[in-house]
Amino acid sequence: MTAPAVTPSIEVNGLNVGLLTPAKGEVRLVDDVSFAVRPGAMTAIVGESGAGKSLTTKAILGLLDTRRFRVGGQISLGGVDLAGMSARQRRAHVARTASLVFQNPTRALNPTMRVGPQIIESITKVRGTAQMSKAQARERGLELMRAVGIPDPKERFHSYPHQLSGGMRQRIVIAIALAADPKVIICDEPTSSLDVTTQALIMDLFDQLRAERGISFLLVTHDLALASSRVDDVVVLYAGRVVEANSADRVFRDAAMPYTRDLVAAIPDPADPAAMWQERPPRRSAPTPGAGCSYAANCAFAEQRCRDEVPSLLRLDTTGDDPDHLCRCWFPVSSSVSHGPLSAATEQGGS
Amino acid sequence: MTDTPRTGDDPLLLCEDIVQEFRVRRRGAFGSATVSAVSHVSVSVARGQTYAIVGETGSGKSTFARSVIGAPPPRSGRILVAGQTISGRGRRASRARGRLVQMVFQDPMSAMDPQWSVEQIVAEPLRAQGGAGGRQRRARVAEALDMVGISPARFASRKPTELSGGQAQRVAIARALVVRPRLVILDEPVTALDVSVQAEILRLLWRLRRELGLTYLLISHDLAVVRSLADQVGTMYLGRLCETGRTEDVFTAPKHPYTAALLSAIPSIGGRADASGDGRIRLRGEPPSPLNPPSGCRFRTRCQYAQDVCGTQAPPLAAAADGHAVACHFPLTAGTAAATAAAG
Numbered sequence: 173m174t175a176p177a178v179t180p181s182i183e184v185n186g187l188n189v190g191l192l193t194p195a196k197g198e199v200r201l202v203d204d205v206s207f208a209v210r211p212g213a214m215t216a217i218v219g220e221s222g223a224g225k226s227l228t229t230k231a232i233l234g235l236l237d238t239r240r241f242r243v244g245g246q247i248s249l250g251g252v253d254l255a256g257m258s259a260r261q262r263r264a265h266v267a268r269t270a271s272l273v274f275q276n277p278t279r280a281l282n283p284t285m286r287v288g289p290q291i292i293e294s295i296t297k298v299r300g301t302a303q304m305s306k307a308q309a310r311e312r313g314l315e316l317m318r319a320v321g322i323p324d325p326k327e328r329f330h331s332y333p334h335q336l337s338g339g340m341r342q343r344i345v346i347a348i349a350l351a352a353d354p355k356v357i358i359c360d361e362p363t364s365s366l367d368v369t370t371q372a373l374i375m376d377l378f379d380q381l382r383a384e385r386g387i388s389f390l391l392v393t394h395d396l397a398l399a400s401s402r403v404d405d406v407v408v409l410y411a412g413r414v415v416e417a418n419s420a421d422r423v424f425r426d427a428a429m430p431y432t433r434d435l436v437a438a439i440p441d442p443a444d445p446a447a448m449w450q451e452r453p454p455r456r457s458a459p460t461p462g463a464g465c466s467y468a469a470n471c472a473f474a475e476q477r478c479r480d481e482v483p484s485l486l487r488l489d490t491t492g493d494d495p496d497h498l499c500r501c502w503f504p505v506s507s508s509v510s511h512g513p514l515s516a517a518t519e520q521g522g523s
Numbered sequence: 524m525t526d527t528p529r530t531g532d533d534p535l536l537l538c539e540d541i542v543q544e545f546r547v548r549r550r551g552a553f554g555s556a557t558v559s560a561v562s563h564v565s566v567s568v569a570r571g572q573t574y575a576i577v578g579e580t581g582s583g584k585s586t587f588a589r590s591v592i593g594a595p596p597p598r599s600g601r602i603l604v605a606g607q608t609i610s611g612r613g614r615r616a617s618r619a620r621g622r623l624v625q626m627v628f629q630d631p632m633s634a635m636d637p638q639w640s641v642e643q644i645v646a647e648p649l650r651a652q653g654g655a656g657g658r659q660r661r662a663r664v665a666e667a668l669d670m671v672g673i674s675p676a677r678f679a680s681r682k683p684t685e686l687s688g689g690q691a692q693r694v695a696i697a698r699a700l701v702v703r704p705r706l707v708i709l710d711e712p713v714t715a716l717d718v719s720v721q722a723e724i725l726r727l728l729w730r731l732r733r734e735l736g737l738t739y740l741l742i743s744h745d746l747a748v749v750r751s752l753a754d755q756v757g758t759m760y761l762g763r764l765c766e767t768g769r770t771e772d773v774f775t776a777p778k779h780p781y782t783a784a785l786l787s788a789i790p791s792i793g794g795r796a797d798a799s800g801d802g803r804i805r806l807r808g809e810p811p812s813p814l815n816p817p818s819g820c821r822f823r824t825r826c827q828y829a830q831d832v833c834g835t836q837a838p839p840l841a842a843a844a845d846g847h848a849v850a851c852h853f854p855l856t857a858g859t860a861a862a863t864a865a866a867g
Contacts, residue, residue, distance in 0.1 A: 220717035220719065221688070323808075337809050368789050369579060369784065369806050371788070372788040372790075373805070394717065396792055397789070397791050401790040424792050425792075435718055438718050439718060440722075440750060448722070448725065448729075449730075
């Protein structure tokens with residue numbers, strides 16, 4: 173039961189990314205990826221290294237080098253299809269509607285420049301210097317610093333990045349991302365380099381920006397617990413394909429694709445730490461490209477069909493009980509994953 | 524040794540009153556200042572057990588671990604491993620350290636020389652100690668690689684860049700084990716790895732501890748990892764130990780407000796943690812500078828329960844009968860924790 177009238181902020185349909193190699197021709201790294209992010213919502217793309225998470229976001233923003241990558245499929249940002257645009261139009265449109273927040277705030281900021289001017293730089297870049305006086309730009313910069321929760325913005329305005337803590341630096345990066353008044357913010361592992369306490373505060377800030385400004389977020393992460401507890405929808409990527417998608421509260425609990433289930437099982441379960449220590453067969457091989465399901469070689473349930481044909485991403489439950497659940501598997505598993513909550517703190521915290 | 528929480532009868536690692544300080548030059552100003560990185564920390568770990576230290580960036584957990592391997596040795600205090608003092612600055616202490624203690628680092632790739640082969644990397648601690656001839660050394664390397672599930676025949680001549688993340692961490696563990704140490708320090712051993720590989724490495728570490736009778740000192744901010752591997756846990760804040768005890772006790776009934784805040788910040792599968800609350804305790808502000816830590820209890824500037832006494836007196840680490848110790852004037856009880864959770 174998805175609301176029909178709302179135009180998604182990001183819509184990706186059948187996205188393909190191929191790496192052009194002289195030896196082997198085109199190697200598909202992202203294959204038929206489709207998902208949508210509603211306005212003001214947060215969708216997470218989860219997966220392990222090499223799953224194609226970052227390539228997907230780069231393809232959306234048009235950041236891939238066209239000499240090395242071929243991008244196919246349909247991408248809309250802010251309700252506008254990017255397909256018909258020239259490279260220049262496309263760049264302008266992406267700059268107006270979407271911003272990117274990187275994993276490592278230290279590397280995203282210029283170490284030789286005070287943070288205030290770095291924010292102003294991105295404001296004037298978008299608005300054009302003609303439309304705004306220096307004082308206005310500065311005022312807007314301070315406003316953005318307040319909006320991302322930096323205490324004493326007037327003082328911090330003149331700080332260098334190294335004088336700020338990791339959490340404060342990430343807030344500056346987010347302030348820069350907000351300068352263009354984007355409809356969409358794409359975050360690539362925005363909290364991986366931060367402490368859990370700081371991570372929680374940054375996620376709170378994202379929630380606030382969603383509520384107050386209606387900004388949509390696409391979050392790329394390998395942290396299943398973060399995805400499960402802090403976003404609306406989750407897309408699980410494996411070897412360049414979407415293998416499962418569902419609302420965040422159900423995606424791991426009701427996982428039907430064996431890969432997702434194995435991923436959840438790999439996280440230590442505090443309710444039963446000893447279960448972790450049963451020896452399991454190790455991963456036999458890397459994802460298998462080409463014909464068949466990419467997880468077939470490692471899947472406990474794989475049959476001949478899995479090795480021969482790629483399954484399609486299908487709505488699992490047509491009766492309406494689990495409406496958003498998509499799964500790419502010939503033999504989806506139906507029982508719930510038996511895995512307790514991760515920490516004792518949340519067990520108590522529910523009251 | 525009077526108020527050191529004891530875990531078993533035979534501590535393999537005994538750290539008494541460890542202090543680590545660094546002098547830093549002040550930018551623009553005259554003179555220098557002292558960073559109090561580790562302040563009077565005492566830890567005792569029984570043989571075959573795992574002790575985990577958790578805390579935020581800057582809490583001093585890594586500095587503490589590094590003082591155990593002598594990089595650098597502590598400014599004051601005493602460290603004993605298997606009854607031998609290893610905290611001195613002399614050559615004798617340094618040799619004992621190399622034989623008894625080894626460390627596994629967070630990022631295996633950057634901990635290895637990219638030009639060396641796996642065999643050279645694993646053999647390096649043996650070579651540093653001397654005493655083993657070429658053939659014997661090769662046998663020890665093969666034995667260590669076997670233990671971590673890396674085939675010596677297939678991998679001995681490979682370079683680090685030809686290894687996957689999980690294989691590289693296995694090689695790093697083999698390098699730590701090759702000298703047959705008694706204590707292994709694990710500094711974020713799985714943080715840099717993918718979830719499925721993390722599980723394999725954790726299982727390997729668990730099996731090695733059992734088979735070789737190893738003792739682990741684990742530094743981690745991944746509390747799921749801590750919960751599964753550690754028998755005992757200590758939380759550190761600005762260089763001080765706030766709370767220590769059996770992992771299960773600390774996780775289910777934290778007594779220090781900081782531990783409670785840390786635990787409640789961890790996201791979990793199936794749990795919702797919006798800004799609206801559901802029992803999450805949010806810390807106010809940022810950790811103060813270790814150059815100028817708050818007087819009394821160092822956590823008081825961010826603590827919602829802080830009173831006047833917290834500013835004047837540093838609370839001692841007081842242990843209950845079950846070994847669960849907390850350094851707090853107003854430790855949480857089951858009642859206060861529930862009240863906080865309800866208030867949001």
